[in-house]
Amino acid sequence: MAIILFDDKARNTLLPLTFTRPVADLRIGILTIAEKWGKYLQLDYSFHTEKYLQGKFPMVADSDNLFINGSVCPDAELVAIISELQTGEAIALDDVLLAVRLKMAEAKSFLPEVYLPGALKYDREVTRIVYPEHIFKKNDDELRKDFALLTDGRSSATLSSTNTIIGDAFFAEEGASAECCTFSTLNGPIYLSANTEIWEGTNIRGPFAICEHSQLKMGTKIYGATTIGPYCRIGGEVNNAVVWGYSNKGHEGYLGNAVIGEWCNLGADTNNSNLKNNYSEVKLWDYTSQSYRDTGLQFCGLIMADHAKSGINTMFNTGTIVGVNANVFDAGYPPKHIPDFSWGGANGFEEYAYDKMMETTARVFARREHRSFDEIEQAILTEVFELTKPYREF
Missing domain, CATH: 2.160.10.10 (Hexapeptide repeat proteins)
Known part of the structure; x- marks a missing residue:
């Protein structure tokens, strides 16, 4: 399985910090958000981000892909639930897509808003980085x-x-x-x-x-x-x-x-x-x-x-x-x-x-x-x- 950390609308509210990187490349704590997910899930990761950033931060899709919101920091409870998603299943907190599991064909045309309707509802708090002061x-x-x-x-x-x-x-x-x-x-x-x-x-x-x-x-x-x-x-x-x-x-x-x-x-x-x-x-x-x-x-x-x-x-x-x-x-x-x-x-x-x-x-x-x-x-x-x-x- 491949982890793909995607940018959502938080990318714009985090400017100017995200002009030069995907949201998941932000460092908070000891690790970047991407490194945290990699450690928790013990998997390699890549990014779904702006086109001009893709030369440095490319997306690497596989036959089985777990798209995770790059503005969300992992914790044990969230990791456990996301890990259990089946292909085609998504999970969201209110109007924020947290994660979705997709095959290669869907991964190539991924848009976060497509998977919000019908997504499973997450009812616990998450740590999400939306503004620079966060x-x-x-x-x-x-x-x-x-x-x-x-x-x-x-x-x-x-x-x-x-x-x-x-x-x-x-x-x-x-x-x-x-x-x-x-x-x-x-x-x-x-x-x-x-x-x-x-x-x-x-x-x-x-x-x-x-x-x-x-x-x-x-x-x-x-x-x-x-x-x-x-x-x-x-x-x-x-x-x-x-x-x-x-x-x-x-x-x-x-x-x-x-x-x-x-x-x-x-x-x-x-x-x-x-x-x-x-x-x-x-x-x-x-x-x-x-x-x-x-x-x-x-x-x-x-x-x-x-x-x-x-x-x-x-x-x-x-x-x-x-x-x-x-x-x-x-x-x-x-x-x-x-x-x-x-x-x-x-x-x-x-x-x-x-x-x-x-x-x-x-x-x-x-x-x-x-x-x-x-x-x-x-x-x-x-x-x-x-x-x-x-x-x-x-």
Whole structure:
């Protein structure tokens, strides 16, 4: 059987984070949503997503296919019910298709809305990622679930005796290293992936996870629930943030209630506000309505899409959305919606010149020997550049 994780209408409300990936490729907890389903079902997975993303995220159908909503995080109860679906059967929660099992012929013409009428009704709660702020808001629960999933039946590696570990919910994979650090699991588990480095003087309060080949610099302060994706370098103060991968926040500065995409770089002393001075609820820019949407949250910081960057001393206001490949600098607060491929700051923006953007992105990829800015990556950014032109009316 093949697992195919499909995008539904949540893909649009998750923009700009989903301009460059399928919904199921979002990281929340320790794993991406797709990796969670793969672990639970012990099967390979692929994606049903936008045409321009299919070169990087192709759909691989089989004679027997289980289509699963990519915005839904698995749990034991949901996995058990979906696993029992027979060919042609679908299951839905209200007007949201959760899963359907199809043969090859139907798989090739799959449309979620076709299978809602007549679908079995699911009457339990699910964890569904519909808006960008859901990623940090629900990260605590997903960290705990992923920790249990990944550590079941395994024993932690031993860290240096120079460290202090408080509590028992601690796990380090072989190759993780730390010296003179404190790890408190009293509020949640801590997971250190292989080949990670926690530098001297770092203090971490769980729940927390750091993925392979990432580093925390000296004196870093981490509050849960925080996830650092693979190949990142992080410093300063971080609270309830998810950094997906290949991104750097190497210096002092505060990052809180935030989501940072891949290939981002935050300049020294970049800070984001996560609480308004009048303590009112935060609004976020919404791509579907082209207006600001109530989040219902009092604490909501920065949402930054892939390839975006900030200069030194950048100040992001409460509830700021930064689009794909935006380059932000200047003194003062920039606007709370910074369109994709923008260049500038509080004093104004212009379009980030396409050729310069591609040159910079190629240089960033070149810093990682195992990643290449190939034709597939270039084609995705080219398509997103064109798709987002209407937002750049400076």
